[in-house]
Amino acid sequence: MKNMTKQRSVALHTLGCKLNFSETSTLTRLLEQEGFEKKAFDDVADVYVINTCSVTDNADKECRQIVRRIQRNAPDSFIVITGCYAQLKPNEIAAIPGVDLVLGAAEKFNIVQHLQQLTKTTGNATICSCDIDDVTGFNSAFSINDRTRTFLKVQDGCDYNCSFCTIPMARGISRSDTITSVLANAETIAQNGIKEIVLTGVNLGDFGKGPDGKKRKENFFQLIQALDEIQGIERFRISSIEPNLLTNEIIQFVASSNKFMPHFHIPLQSGSNAILGLMRRRYQRELYQEKVATIKAQIPHCAIGVDVIVGFPGETDTHFKETHDFLHQLDISYLHVFTYSERPNTLAVNLPGAIPISIRNERNKILRNLSFKKLQYFTAQHTGTTRKVLFEDANKNGMMEGYTDNYIRIQTPYRKEWANNIIDWTI
Template sequence: MSLKVAHKKKPKVAFHTLGCKLNFSETSTIARGFVQEGFERVDFGESADIYVINTCSVTENADKRFKTIVKQAQKSNPEAFVAAIGCYAQLKPRELADVHGVDLVLGATEKFKLLDYINDLSKNDYGQVHSCEINEADFYVGSYAIGDRTRAFLKVQDGCDYKCTYCTIPLARGISRSDTLENVLNNAAEIASKDIKEIVLTGVNVGDYGKGEFGNKKHEHTFLDLVKALDEVPGIHRLRISSIEPNLLKNETIDFVARSNSFVPHFHIPLQSGSDALLKRMKRRYLTPLYTERVARIREVMPDACIGVDVIVGFPGETEEHFLETYNYLNELDISYLHVFTYSERDNTEAASMSDPVPKKIRSKRSRMLRGLSVKKRRAFYESQLGTSRTVLFEGENKSGYIHGFTENYVKVRMPWDPALVNTLHQVQLSEIDEEGFVRFELLREAGVG
């Protein structure tokens, strides 16, 4: 590459990722490609020759943060080459290219070819755009994130065939398609060989795994096939399923996780609304009775499982009665925490043109109420775990003099910083909840073998 000739020393590249675990896995894969081509990867806050921003467009806030991140890059090095990739780059390429300082914008099919578009490190007079029609995003690129954390995010699936009325993801990522089972298992084995203790399965719609595995819509394998095969990969201590749709989380999968070698008792299941009328308006593929059944099944076979819930407040047409229906449903449901999203209008979605928008002040009020409910739910779940013996995986970051970790069922613990504990598994007994909501514990023994 000509940029290598132009630089006697290694050119430096920095990455910033917005959004989901899937974006992190793809950023990590792209970054490894740069390193293999002779670049030095540095932190985003350092001076670099190239800054790559992997964008997200799930929330309005993620869109707005982009300009701030570009300014941060320019402050570190005004002459640096700035590239934008990811979901927002596919949805609004010209909008990103017009941001001062942006040199290159790559859409859904081009982002993995970023190196091919960088012929030198000179800044452009204007942002160049290389995007595609989203129906061209019909091939699969495998990814996984390692090196930044004690866990790895392993991408197994991409795209979505659902038509939820609020969601831009099908427009940004294309149709549902899957990695081959063989490739997933090879990536998992490679991750395990690097002494990473936990793998999180990620994708746009992971429960749809198997669709498009060999370029067709037929399911060669199911999500349950994937889970069973991964459970047999040697050297993996923990496997965790990221968000999975309730209609795709089958009882057979729940039952298998309950008796598996490596899968942990933690599920994150999007609900979005506790009102069946709104679920229909959102074009979700289930109603609350099915969701209730899924939670009950998990509690039946894994009483101590952690169950997280996604919920949207302020969706068009959400009356006070609808909201209270959601609040009361969640209050009575045996779940562990909530991820609360305040609805924001997204271009080119059906919901954006729906009647009866909810005033933003009311959206904010409802969001605060559900966030408060989440605090209550998490506290109750943590209290239910006190006195139990769990295994903690300790993180690698020193946060204000503390080391943090998570139990297999996602209880967050902390203790004074001890670098010897980083990336180790220890058996602990959970004892009390401190003033900041973390759980204290007694170390029993190391549990790193297995």
């Protein structure tokens, strides 16, 4: 039997969202502090850690494919699975040949202790704490040395129970960091020379609940006001915020701030009130329309991204046309389009009117085409204007890229002196 006493190299891989990315980076630092050497995921390592997503069935499949690939390339290595898939389906993962350890949400950040006790076996993996009721603490996380911008986790979990969503089952109740702790993390990030922080969470606008889920005397508006005063960070972005939690005072603050970028990502999910009701969303399309209008009135150059789900149970052609036409007339910049997939233990699984996969895929294609046109139009509106671009360090075949303050992607021949610097750029 092989144990971890002399196994000192680790490779980590992230599936899913910005929140997962921030947590993987923090796990990397925890392991490096204990003497583990970080390796690229394609290299042979003693330990492989996969931080999983389970928003769609594809994310589950991708995890299983990666495990098989590791088994072929490094059959004697330890494989650890954590993240949302691990929390939701620990027994399913434990049965995958080659997996040694499954860490639920409550044990993810105790990975070092678990690795010290791990022994390679040929049987099922060890499963550690996948009872969602155990998930009450808050673990702050942020990425450093991974890219020009940093994802800073300030909130976790969700108290909403949208009928399609597994996140409350995978991440537990809504809970947040304190403003004091967030500011300390932001100062650490600033000391590392990083120019932009992206605030991440499951339900950012719900910021202010403690590890026990009880409301503190803090809220998201107070958080962004405090962050605006941090020295050394030049740009902040709000990764995603629910339309019913995006208050007018937040919009007004971003409009007047030099540090918070003119960029909102606001989940819609459907442009049909009937479908929004079936989804158990906490708003109707009229509120969404009002938020977009308020943003554009105060910040005309603001980028607005939209999440939308197609093929939800009961979504007729008429409902889909409502969504398409609603998005078409909205002054938004781009879409993230998700094809509905059945998730076990969600309310939506039992709804009537399942949509054939071929129709779901066709609707996805239609909205992705709309997104392409929206982004082209938004970019064209800014042709000839000069905006500030933060360029990333990656040299991609002699090219580099960066984003304007309002999230227009810019590509140009690589220049080392521009990396991690903000450049005035005429579009």
